[in-house]
Amino acid sequence: MPFLNQMYETYKGQGFEIIALSTEGKNVEAVTAFSKKAGIKxxxxxxxxxxxxxxxxxxIPHHVFIDKKGTQRHEETGFSEAGKTTFEMRIKELLKEGG
Structure with missing residues (x-):
């Protein structure tokens, strides 16, 4: 999650968003507590x-990259150190396109 926090902080002002989905039931308090403990931004x-x-x-994890027009452009399952470069490249590619 530190990497996702880094990407969020780096690109959020440029039109990039990360939205996480929790499937851990309907316990909002537990999800909020986890988010705070993990430092999720x-x-x-x-x-x-x-x-x-x-x-x-x-x-899970499952990442979907959606462009500014709402079109799904890329989809990835899992996460690895080696995948960080590709992940950031996809963000930059979509931001560069504008829209």
Whole structure:
């Protein structure tokens, strides 16, 4: 999560957003406490499991890159140190396009 915080802080003023979805039930207090303890700086919304099923998300973490027009452009499952460069490249690519 430190990497996502870094990306959020670096690019949020340029039209980039991170929105996290929690599927850990409806306990808002628990999710809020976890967010604070983990130092998460971006918003977390509650999501039902059927939302994940609707979009075919089977594994977490799952990242979806959506452009300014609302079109899904990239999708990745999992996260690794090696993937950080690609992750940031995708952000820069979409921001550069404008829209």
């Amino acid at each position: 971006y918003p977390i919304f509650m999501a039902e499991l059927d939302l994940l099923e609707k979009y075919g998300i089977q594994y």
